[in-house]
Amino acid sequence: MNQIFKTSVDYVRGVGTTRAEMLKKELGIFTFEDLLRHFPFKYIDRTKFYKIRDINEDLPHVQVIARLTQKELVGDKRTKRLVARVQDDTGTMELAWFQGIKWAEKNLIVGKAYIIFGKPGSFNGKAQMAHPEIEPYSAEALQRKGNLTLQPVYSSTEKLKSFSLDSKGIQKLTAILLEQHGKDIEENLPQYILQKFKLMGRSDAYRSAHFPEDATALHEAQYRLKFEELFNIQLKLLKNKLLRTQKYRGNVFEKVGHYFTGFYEDKLPFALTNAQKKVLKEIRLDTQRGVQMNRLLQGDVGSGKTVVALMTVLMAIDNGFQACLMAPTEILATQHYHSIKGLVGDDFIELALLTGSTKQKARRPIHEKLEDGTLQLLIGTHALLEDKVQFKNLGLAVIDEQHRFGVEQRSKLWRKNALPPHVLVMTATPIPRTLAMTLYGDLDVSVINELPAGRKPIETVHFYENQRLRMFGLMKQEIAKGRQIYVVYPLIKESEKLDLKNLEDGIETMSREFPLPDYRISVVHGKLAAAEKEAEMQRFVRGETHIMVATTVIEVGVNVPNASVMIIENSERFGLSQLHQLRGRVGRGAEQSYCILMSGHKLSREGRIRLDTMVATNDGFKISEIDLELRGPGDIEGTQQSGVLDLKMANLATDQELLMTVRHQVEEIFEKDPQLAHPENQILHQMLQTKSGGLSWDKIS
Known part of the structure; x- marks a missing residue:
């Protein structure tokens, strides 16, 4: 939007x-533009009028024309209210005011007809309306209602209402702003796009x-504004992708040699799935093109x-390069280290682990071996980003669960080599296709x-509290087979005392049901x-304990193949993606x-849908789609950090088809005019210039 809309x-x-x-403070409305983009969340039809006899309290809002027949103040000083009675040709209704009594007493005149609008209710079996909107009936007023067919309703807060900024107050300010500056809203889509998709002009749309x-x-109007939001995001993401392939050369992995082939033929303990083979082929092609690879690898828990x-x-090692793998937590980094060490053995490649806990004495040889190139793979946490960590020739950076790292943190890795390393981003959180195209569209x-062959789908059941004995029975059966069990309680920050109480009660119950020494x-x-947490975790990993009771969510990536039961207490308090991660x-x-x-x-309705979904499917991608519908994109893990989503009108759960249409259109534009140099695309070129800001997005995945 043009400069005037940046005005406070x-x-x-x-x-x-x-x-x-x-x-x-209350709504995050700082500028003219913010106010214009605070759209109504619903609309009320003000052209329809009800007769009093047809009103029932299940209706959301009603509008009637009735004559005021009586008004009186009732109650004492503490409970004072104004009660009025109105009548049409079908019956009578009571109106009540508990606030604004002076205004109502002064302005309402017995004998006059009024247009009355509000939420219907009942009191002592009679129709009643509290704090209705009310204005004198006249031909002009009726005409005005007809002109405003759909009345916008805006979200507000109790604090704002005390400053007369309820829905009606916000409506009034928006009307003033449009009256003052509606004509200043400039078009930001090319004419040929407006014509091709039959889009309303931008000013008219607002x-x-x-x-x-x-x-x-x-x-x-909504279609036009949704199109615009999704178009702007895709334009930015695909331009970044284009810039990267044009500007940033990448190291070429010319061959597959001793390390890759030796591992595949002699050390790989199982056959690769077709999906794994397909991904490796895509990566192989990426790393031969001479441009920096930026690939997102999505896979459900346990998919390999x-x-x-x-x-x-x-x-990378076959082609003379070093590699690093960065994970968000020490537990996960350590797990990757032991897992990879177990796969390759002790003397196949030179690898090391670097975390915040690594002692200074152990760091020195790691730094030296990195700099002289003898250390081929470094696995670690944020410690990899430290200035002291210098590679001789970093060719590949693998980032696990990247949404847990900030943009600036990740970009530090790219600067550790003259040519930016190839980037492989992994996530075990399945992302709906539309969200992936929006968050990771570049x-x-x-x-x-x-899943790998031989894996059996996890059987999920929902038990109510009165079925706890069945749960204990299943636990004892599995422990008798030599298996282990997780019992997880929800962690809610606002209620640590409650969580600890739940945990203490849970431990007491478990200790009674599962006594020592058995x-x-x-x-x-x-x-x-x-340290205590790690010691307890390791006892379970080593098989020294049968049951792990936890309030903290078990880390993504914790791998105990012998654990066969996950019990989630108060499961209705978890989100769908959390439940799926825990099950994994x-x-x-x-x-x-x-x-x-x-x-x-x-x-709750949402709670039941979540639990029913978990019982019905193990497919993380199906689960993520339902999660997106229930929660919206802003709440899904990681999206708040993306810096990409600012959707006020479009909805990624319901506007998937529109997103695909927009994506294809932007791809077509860049195919024909990569530099946006054609006259008809100048408007897009200017828009990208103003939106790019100070951060070099094209360098960052």
Whole structure:
């Protein structure tokens, strides 16, 4: 939007400093543009009028024309209210005011007809409406209602309402702003795009999104603004992708040699799935093109992403390059180190682990071997980003669970080599296709969508509290077979006391049901020191305890193949993606595994959908689609850090088809005009210039 819309909201007529501060604090409305993009969340049809006899309290809002027949003040000083009675040709209704009594008493005149609008209710069996909107009936008023077919309703807060900034107050400010500056809203899409997709002009779209003449105008305005939002994101992402292939050369992995072939033929303990082979082929082609690879590898828990990452590392080593693998936590980094060490053996490649806990004495040889090139693979945490960590020839960076790293952190890795290393980003959090195209639209995406042979699907059941004895029975059966069990309680930051109480009660119950010496229990919770937590985890990993009871969510990547049961207490308090990640901690061996979702009988609609979804499917991608529909993109793990999503109108759960249309259109534009140099694309070129800001997005995945 043009420069005037960057003006502070203070300068909208009728706002001023105090109300501006409240808008900024409560709704994040700082500028003219923010106010214009605070769209209504619903619309009320003000052309329809009800008769009093047809009103019932299930209706969301009603509008009637009725005559005021009586009004009186009732109650004492503490409970004072104004009660009025209105009547039409079908019946009578009571109106009540508990606030604004002076205004109503002064302005409402017995005998006059009024247009009355509000939420219907009942009191003592009679129709009633509290705090209705009310204005004198006249032909002009009726005409005005007809002109405003759909009345916008805006989200507000209790604090804002005390400054007269309820929905009606925000509506008034938006109307003033459009009246003052509606004509200044400049078009930002080329004419040929508007014509091809029959899009409403931008200024008209903003006006109709707030004050639509009818349902058709509203639909056209919303479609135009959704198109614009998705188009802007795809334009930026695909331009970044194009820039990277044009500007940033990449190291060429010319051959597959001794390391890759030796591992594949002699050390790989199982056959690769077709999905793994397909991904390796894509990576092989990427690394031969002479441009920097930026590939996102999506795979459900246990699908074999680590083996693909290792084989990509071996490609780099075969071509004389070093590689690094960065994970967000020490537990996960250590797990990767032991897992890869177990696959390659002791003397196949030179690898090391570097985390915050690595002692200074151990760091020195790591730094030296990195700099002289003898250390081929470094696995670690944020410690890899330290300035002291210098590679001789870094050719590949593998990043696990990248949404946990900030943009600036990741970019530090790229600067550790003259040519930026190839980048392979891994995530075990399945991302819906539309979200992946929006968050990671400048990366190439690979998906591992099949599990290794021999893995049995995890059996998931939902038990209510009164089925706890069945749960204990299953636990005892599995322990008798030599298996281990996780019991996880939710962690809610606002309620640590409650969580600890739940955990303490849980441990007491488990200790009673599974007494020593026949059974041993590990306990992990947020109050434990890191060393104690690690010691308890390791006891479980080594098989010294049968049951692990935890409040902290078991880390992504913790791998205990012998654990066959995941019990999730108060499962209705977890999100879908969390439930799926927790379930993925079992089912890592060849034996049948189980996930038991425990809950109370009272479940919200969303809670029931989440639990039913978990029971119905093990497919992380299906689960992620339902999660997106339930929660929206802003709440899905990692999206808040992306710096990409600012969707006020488009919805990635429901606008998938539109996103695909927009993506194809932007691809077509860049195919024909990569530099956006054609006259008809100048508007897009200018838009990218103003949006690029100070951060070099084209260098960062």
